[in-house]
Amino acid sequence: MGCDGRGFVMSLVFHNLTVGYDRHPAVHHLCGTLKDNSLTAIIGPNGGGKSTLLKAIVGLLKPLSGHIQKTGRCQVAYLPQVTEIDRSFPVSVFDTVLLGFWPVCGLWRGITRHQRHEALQALEAVGMESFAARPISALSSGQFQRVLFARLMVQNADVFLLDEPFAAIDSRTTVDLMQVLINWHQQGKTVVAVVHDLPQVKALFPEVLLLARECIAWGPTPAVMTEDNLRKADGLARQWHDHGEVCAA
């Protein structure tokens, strides 16, 4: 099931994509296709461009060169890394989830009873329904992450991009939220998550993109997560800590 009602299969194609900040590319000359209905983990060393790539897909960062081709209508939902949200902000858990309807409601359209119901269901799915009326300041970081997942659910997107969704979260919450990812995948959505827990990646993600500024490998998990590839990524990381060089390509 693609996201385009006319039967085209949605995909994101990277054409020689380079993204970065101020002459320092974090992602170098990336080519490839993010397939429809894939569940992909992005792994790689710190500073390897994982977050940068997600930001480029969302449109928060403009590519330095190359481009991202989006075929089909694809709504993207994005969960940033350690969100910059001020949790003392006076807003309730329920209202936070309702924000997820922005793509449908925009500036002025009211929230329907059906949407309220949907938001409550999303909270129920992440085990936070009894917190709906509480202010977000009353939540722990793990609980707040669950609420943000509920917001992602109601966004009803075609592509979910999650930047380290399980960082600083206890193992029970991780298991619960991972199940949410798997459900999205089973519903035919495309899911991409930056993950650091390699055993988890091996067990649960069918596809992996190993990124160390350049793409080391991209494909089915067993083919990508080889000793060789991981060592190569590590080696590259050590190199760029020592010196940055002008890109020849």
Next chain:
Amino acid sequence: MSLYTILIAPFAEYGFMTKALLGCILLSLSSAPLGVLLMLRQMSLMGDAMAHAVLPGVAVGFLLGGASLPLMSLGGFVAGVMIAVLVGLATRSTTLKEDANLAAFYLMALSLGVLLISLKGNTVDLMHLLFGSVLAVDDASLRLMAGVSSFTLITFALFYRALLTEAFDPVFLRSVCNRSGVFHLLFLVLVVVNLVASFQALGTLMAVGLMMLPAVASRFWAQGFAPMMLVAAGFGLFASTAGLLLSYHINVPSGPAIILSAGVIYLISLLFGRFGSVRARYFPFKHLNQ
């Protein structure tokens, strides 16, 4: 001395007091809720900086037309928006953070403003622009305040969702809406027009006081966004009335009296407020048994 002579008579019997009160009501209704938004965005000091930023524009207006309200207001508006946009550009195209750029720009603006005024005016003019004179509010400035206040409240009503979301989770808004930058700019424009409207009454330095002090105090009494704005507006109204009465009865400058009244409200809230105050922290109500 009856309550009437203390509380009502000054406003009923003197036209300048009536106008001053009306002006303060208008400013409180729009500035204080806007201050809540500034506070929630952790930009409480930004209002202060923007208040300085309008000065060179006001000064240019003053140089061109003397103490003409329309020219000075227009100048202030242009200067304020220009500084806001320049700070935004500088922040986006360099590695420096927004607050650092803002500090640099407002300091330059303040100095430039003082320098320009001294070219033609004297210290009295300068004091007037910096500290205002709420008792000299005339019909023209009342109309400006009424216009700005209405504009602010209508904009709030129309773009409530966007302004709130942009303050709460700007990254989310950018990911679902490609015009989110417009709302940031709209918000800055609101701040600038409110400061411009109140500089005549309170001066550029104190305009921000009526914006921020009631807003900051409201945080201790309300938990939702809308209640906070209502409480802030109420505190603004109370502080302006108290300040004007104080200045009338004990013959002190009205601008500082208003801001200090708001300051007293803030201090009382800080100590005894319902949420997060000193009282709430050290002498909490009994906790829920669950």
